[in-house]
Amino acid sequence: MLLADKASTLPPVARSPGYWATVWRRFRRDPVAMFALAVILTLVLVAIFAPYIAPQDPYKGMSLRRLRPPGTPGFPLGTDELGRDMLSRLIYGARLSLFMGVTPVIYALFIGSAIGIAAGYVGGWVNTVLMRTIDVFFAFPSVLLAIALSGALGAGITNGLVSLTVVFVPPIARVAESVTTSVRTRDYVEAARASGASAFTIIRVQVLGNVLGPIFVYAMSLIAVSMILASGLSFLGLGVKPPEPEWGLMLNTLRTAIYTQPLLCALPGLMIFITSISFNLLTDGLRSAMDIKA
Amino acid sequence: MLIYIAKRILYTLPIMLGVMIVCFALVHLAPGDPLVSVLPPDASAQMKQQLMVLYGFDRPYYEQFLRWIVRALQGDLGSSIATNRPVATEVFKAVGNTLMLSAVATFIGFALGTFFGFVAGYFRDTFIDKFASFLSVVGVSVPHYWLGMILVIIFAATLGWLPPTGAGPGGSENWAWDWEHVRHLILPAVTMSVIPMGIIARTVRALVAEILSQEFIAGLRAKGLSEFGVFMHVVKNTAPTALAVMGIQLGYLLGGSILIETVFSWPGTGGLLNAAIFQRDLPLLQGTILVLALFFVILNLIVDVMQTMLDPRIQRS
Numbered sequence: 310m311l312l313a314d315k316a317s318t319l320p321p322v323a324r325s326p327g328y329w330a331t332v333w334r335r336f337r338r339d340p341v342a343m344f345a346l347a348v349i350l351t352l353v354l355v356a357i358f359a360p361y362i363a364p365q366d367p368y369k370g371m372s373l374r375r376l377r378p379p380g381t382p383g384f385p386l387g388t389d390e391l392g393r394d395m396l397s398r399l400i401y402g403a404r405l406s407l408f409m410g411v412t413p414v415i416y417a418l419f420i421g422s423a424i425g426i427a428a429g430y431v432g433g434w435v436n437t438v439l440m441r442t443i444d445v446f447f448a449f450p451s452v453l454l455a456i457a458l459s460g461a462l463g464a465g466i467t468n469g470l471v472s473l474t475v476v477f478v479p480p481i482a483r484v485a486e487s488v489t490t491s492v493r494t495r496d497y498v499e500a501a502r503a504s505g506a507s508a509f510t511i512i513r514v515q516v517l518g519n520v521l522g523p524i525f526v527y528a529m530s531l532i533a534v535s536m537i538l539a540s541g542l543s544f545l546g547l548g549v550k551p552p553e554p555e556w557g558l559m560l561n562t563l564r565t566a567i568y569t570q571p572l573l574c575a576l577p578g579l580m581i582f583i584t585s586i587s588f589n590l591l592t593d594g595l596r597s598a599m600d601i602k603a
Numbered sequence: 604m605l606i607y608i609a610k611r612i613l614y615t616l617p618i619m620l621g622v623m624i625v626c627f628a629l630v631h632l633a634p635g636d637p638l639v640s641v642l643p644p645d646a647s648a649q650m651k652q653q654l655m656v657l658y659g660f661d662r663p664y665y666e667q668f669l670r671w672i673v674r675a676l677q678g679d680l681g682s683s684i685a686t687n688r689p690v691a692t693e694v695f696k697a698v699g700n701t702l703m704l705s706a707v708a709t710f711i712g713f714a715l716g717t718f719f720g721f722v723a724g725y726f727r728d729t730f731i732d733k734f735a736s737f738l739s740v741v742g743v744s745v746p747h748y749w750l751g752m753i754l755v756i757i758f759a760a761t762l763g764w765l766p767p768t769g770a771g772p773g774g775s776e777n778w779a780w781d782w783e784h785v786r787h788l789i790l791p792a793v794t795m796s797v798i799p800m801g802i803i804a805r806t807v808r809a810l811v812a813e814i815l816s817q818e819f820i821a822g823l824r825a826k827g828l829s830e831f832g833v834f835m836h837v838v839k840n841t842a843p844t845a846l847a848v849m850g851i852q853l854g855y856l857l858g859g860s861i862l863i864e865t866v867f868s869w870p871g872t873g874g875l876l877n878a879a880i881f882q883r884d885l886p887l888l889q890g891t892i893l894v895l896a897l898f899f900v901i902l903n904l905i906v907d908v909m910q911t912m913l914d915p916r917i918q919r920s
Binding site: 441442444445446448449450451452453456457458460461462463533537540541544545546547557560564567568571574575577578579581582585586588589590593 | 617618619621622624625629630632633740741743744745746747748749750752753755756760761854855857858859861862865866876877879880881885888892895896899900903
């Protein structure tokens with residue numbers, strides 16, 4: 310029997326676990342990150358099943374029962390300034406708040422990586438034009454840019470999303486550009502090109518395969534910022550408009566009751582805090598599991 | 604070195620031009636009539652036309668832009684549509700208050716942040732490190748406008764130690780170094796300091812841990828240098844980066860103060876932006892944002908140049 314034939318009859322070597330399986334195994338051993346993940350999944354579930362969980366109608370108020378403290382029978386977390394059930398509003402608030410915080414980062418992830426990868430892969434004057442334009446947006450502190458844009462565009466969910474997306478495109482593009490530039494000159498890209506792969510194939514296989522991980526983690530780290538900013542816009546009266554339940558907006562409308570019902574006023578902000586710290590801890594865990602520095 | 608500084612300054616010019624274009628575009632991005640806040644609802648077409656000409660809105664965009672730039676360079680940012688006062692005067696008065704608040708906040712954040720960062724970096728992976736790292740995560744995760752409200756609830760509403768809003772007694776808008784004004788500054792400044800505290804603590808912790816693992820530290824210890832002497836070496840190696848982060852954070856706070864200023868009714872640029880947005884006073888909005896963004900660009904320039912001067916190892920292309 311020829312050696313080659315013998316080799317083909319041998320049982321296949323056990324596949325070494327893939328990259329993501331390794332990451333998941335390391336991630337699973339990090340109790341803080343796992344806890345953060347559990348909190349986020351719970352929040353997402355609460356947002357999805359809000360109509361089934363919420364005990365009351367979050368829009369229906371009654372002037373007779375305004376600003377009841379937490380612990381009132383029938384209203385476990387009290388009522389807001391229009392007599393609406395606080396618990397139900399916080400539960401429904403998860404929908405809009407998570408949506409407003411996460412969506413801009415997802416949009417920016419697509420737009421920013423497209424710009425960054427194009428600039429990094431093509432190089433030359435295309436890189437210069439794209440990246441110098443991006444630099445202009447870095448001249449604005451992110452909070453100022455978000456407020457300036459949504460202030461000029463006016464309040465509303467769409468305008469809020471647009472402003473926040475514009476804020477997050479430049480940083481993602483910059484990270485995507487620098488990672489792509491460093492990947493482009495590697496030997497394996499050169500080898501792929503020498504073996505006749507088209508630019509599209511190289512970008513899809515070699516560049517995306519190596520670039521998406523770091524960009525994804527970076528984008529994850531922006532969600533915490535985005536949550537605070539999105540709620541901040543609504544807090545200022547930009548972004549989500551009343552009577553929609555959104556944590557930042559609730560914080561704004563309850564501000565007048567700060568002396569009479571302090572505990573009640575603190576609740577929506579606590580939700581923003583819990584969400585944003587969970588995303589930060591999750592990102593930290595993911596970063597060390599994937600062994601990405603900075 | 605001088606060539607680098609000159610290059611860096613030259614590089615800033617196109618950025619500044621870009622910033623001006625963005626600020627100018629903001630006004631034209633806004634939906635609706637830019638004069639909506641001054642015109643009475645029953646204004647005649649002729650009256651509207653007169654005002655369009657008066658504010659120059661009837662001109663082509665490039666002409667409006669050039670005229671705006673030339674005037675801005677001379678310190679004239681136009682006048683507020685709502686109050687008719689010159690925008691430049693309003694903005695510079697407000698910038699003083701915002702700068703005061705941001706600078707004090709940055710200083711507190713820097714002091715606490717470097718302390719926590721050093722402690723965490725020195726006692727890496729111990730309980731102290733975990734605690735300090737947790738504090739820095741809290742610092743970057745807490746919605747600071749909410750933290751401001753909590754501090755008002757505790758220290759103003761419940762304990763009554765500090766005033767909840769304003770920058771001075773009787774709604775004073777001009778800063779003075781007396782106890783009454785300082786009392787008003789404490790809550791907003793502490794609230795604001797949480798962000799740079801978290802970021803500086805994270806940066807310093809990573810730096811200290813990295814420096815301590817380098818061979819020259821072992822060398823210093825081997826030659827018999829006291830632990831304090833080693834510490835001084837670590838400080839010297841951390842300083843350029845820590846200071847740079849501090850400078851950039853000051854810029855972020857200056858531009859991002861609007862949320863905290865709203866919570867504390869602080870009479871700064873945040874209040875001005877708020878008024879500009881809700882009265883749809885576009886020249887005021889444009890002018891305030893321009894001044895804040897230019898501040899940020901110049902601050903970044905200064906930080907870069909200073910960092911190069913402090914740390915000659917940095918080779919820049």
